[in-house]
Amino acid sequence: MSDHAAKQRIYEQFARIGKALGAPGRLELIDLLAQGERPVDALAKEAQMSIANASQHLQVLLAARLVDTRRDAQRIYYRLAAPSVIELWLALRRTAESQLAELPGVAREYLGDPDTFEPIDRDELARRIEAGTVVVIDVRPAEEFEQGHLAGAVSVPVDEIKRWARDEAPKRKQIVAYCRGPYCVYAIEAVAELKKRGLRAVRAEDGVAEWRAAGLSIETGKSAP
Amino acid sequence: MSDHAAKQRIYEQFARIGKALGAPGRLELIDLLAQGERPVDALAKEAQMSIANASQHLQVLLAARLVDTRRDAQRIYYRLAAPSVIELWLALRRTAESQLAELPGVAREYLGDPDTFEPIDRDELARRIEAGTVVVIDVRPAEEFEQGHLAGAVSVPVDEIKRWARDEAPKRKQIVAYCRGPYCVYAIEAVAELKKRGLRAVRAEDGVAEWRAAGLSIETGKSAP
DNA sequence: CACTCATTCAAGTAATCACTTGAATACAAG
DNA sequence: CTTGTATTCAAGTGATTACTTGAATGAGTG
Numbered sequence: 001m002s003d004h005a006a007k008q009r010i011y012e013q014f015a016r017i018g019k020a021l022g023a024p025g026r027l028e029l030i031d032l033l034a035q036g037e038r039p040v041d042a043l044a045k046e047a048q049m050s051i052a053n054a055s056q057h058l059q060v061l062l063a064a065r066l067v068d069t070r071r072d073a074q075r076i077y078y079r080l081a082a083p084s085v086i087e088l089w090l091a092l093r094r095t096a097e098s099q100l101a102e103l104p105g106v107a108r109e110y111l112g113d114p115d116t117f118e119p120i121d122r123d124e125l126a127r128r129i130e131a132g133t134v135v136v137i138d139v140r141p142a143e144e145f146e147q148g149h150l151a152g153a154v155s156v157p158v159d160e161i162k163r164w165a166r167d168e169a170p171k172r173k174q175i176v177a178y179c180r181g182p183y184c185v186y187a188i189e190a191v192a193e194l195k196k197r198g199l200r201a202v203r204a205e206d207g208v209a210e211w212r213a214a215g216l217s218i219e220t221g222k223s224a225p
Numbered sequence: 226m227s228d229h230a231a232k233q234r235i236y237e238q239f240a241r242i243g244k245a246l247g248a249p250g251r252l253e254l255i256d257l258l259a260q261g262e263r264p265v266d267a268l269a270k271e272a273q274m275s276i277a278n279a280s281q282h283l284q285v286l287l288a289a290r291l292v293d294t295r296r297d298a299q300r301i302y303y304r305l306a307a308p309s310v311i312e313l314w315l316a317l318r319r320t321a322e323s324q325l326a327e328l329p330g331v332a333r334e335y336l337g338d339p340d341t342f343e344p345i346d347r348d349e350l351a352r353r354i355e356a357g358t359v360v361v362i363d364v365r366p367a368e369e370f371e372q373g374h375l376a377g378a379v380s381v382p383v384d385e386i387k388r389w390a391r392d393e394a395p396k397r398k399q400i401v402a403y404c405r406g407p408y409c410v411y412a413i414e415a416v417a418e419l420k421k422r423g424l425r426a427v428r429a430e431d432g433v434a435e436w437r438a439a440g441l442s443i444e445t446g447k448s449a450p
Numbered sequence: 451c452a453c454t455c456a457t458t459c460a461a462g463t464a465a466t467c468a469c470t471t472g473a474a475t476a477c478a479a480g
Numbered sequence: 481c482t483t484g485t486a487t488t489c490a491a492g493t494g495a496t497t498a499c500t501t502g503a504a505t506g507a508g509t510g
Contacts, residue, residue: 041455266487
């Protein structure tokens with residue numbers, strides 16, 4: 001009675017998911033996939049790992065059923081297998097933020113002082129969008145924008161931020177830039193560039209994954225003209 | 226610019242948490258700790274592992290700051306370090322449930338057919354408690370009951386279920402038994418015993434951790450007389 | 451058909467990990 | 481101070497893992 005081996009087999013199943021979350025490279029891939037589907041080479045390039053290594057990590061995620069694939073000609077697109085995977089990733093990140101004293105220091109090394117660009121939170125941003133007092137720009141690569149962006153946002157990939165600042169940016173209105181989330185540098189770089197040119201810009205820390213988890217509306221497709 | 230090594234260090238921090246979730250034994254310990262604090266030997270006994278092994282797993286959880294300790298004389302009590310840890314554990318379990326096709330089969334081996342005791346869900350149980358049409362029993366060990374139980378529940382540890390069924394159980398009213406959660410056998414064993422004696426009993430799948438996460442009220446301390 | 455491109459597979463290496471056994475610490479009670 | 485109890489530490493073993501390199505698949509294209 002109360003078969004120990006059977007109980008262990010249950011926890012082994014849970015551990016399959018846990019193990020998949022146990023490598024930094026894999027978490028980076030999950031974080032990227034939270035922005036939408038991508039082929040292997042794009043993921044490898046973004047995460048700066050060899051293609052073979054990325055492929056292998058993706059196989060591990062596939063075995064744990066955290067990701068799914070779709071074939072289009074030679075390319076294989078990977079995507080997160082379910083919304084619960086994003087929630088799990090966000091829960092893991094929240095726990096790391098609340099428990100690991102070393103994280104803020106390490107994050108600061110990569111992102112700089114968190115308060116430099118007076119980041120604004122979700123509720124405050126939602127209020128300002130509602131009031132129409134801000135222009136929201138999505139500084140991720142265009143493909144990610146197309147797969148889901150904040151309702152009303154304009155796509156301005158970081159490599160185009162200088163051109164946009166010169167030609168199209170509003171001179172008076174406040175600009176809010178966001179990217180993949182709290183650990184992505186793009187919005188920070190964008191705001192730095194905009195401020196250098198005397199524009200009023202701030203950073204929103206959250207990305208599409210966080211917005212969606214908070215129940216806010218996400219649009220897909222290219223920007224309206 | 227865009228220092229790859231610094232970015233990697235961030236994901237290494239997240240992976241500390243992930244790695245800690247990568248061993249079945251550790252997940253079982255977390256599941257037990259979700260019921261409240263316990264000393265090492267009690268945890269080892271419940272999880273049926275050697276004390277040295279349990280201690281080592283707990284050191285890993287401690288290094289990942291998922292657990293905390295409190296000393297009382299010779300005994301060291303471990304407990305989950307924050308509510309976010311329970312949420313992370315529940316998120317991991319939900320993902321496993323939605324993604325791993327093998328889990329239901331493995332769970333059935335340990336728990337039997339999930340529908341045998343017509344389990345009732347949270348909302349239904351809350352409604353029946355409100356209406357006063359049920360008696361709720363908590364069949365976990367008494368220490369766990371004292372550290373948190375469903376408001377209004379009576380403590381009837383599984384080893385006392387026979388005596389209780391004979392001497393105290395209501396003959397007509399429906400009895401709802403719960404234990405540690407969906408993967409705990411105690412409530413199943415209790416309901417089987419009660420039904421064998423002709424009493425009206427059903428099982429609630431959720432435990433205290435799930436109730437608390439759902440925002441329901443939890444009481445502490447011994448039963449009122 | 452050869453040729454290219456994206457992805458996966460296979461083999462090898464160094465590192466990490468879970469578990470065991472046996473000894474060491476740390477506190478309490480006599 | 482000795483004895484007992486709870487926990488941790490240390491060393492050793494077999495298994496697993498992350499990454500690399502180089503070859504193999506498999507789906508287009510000229």
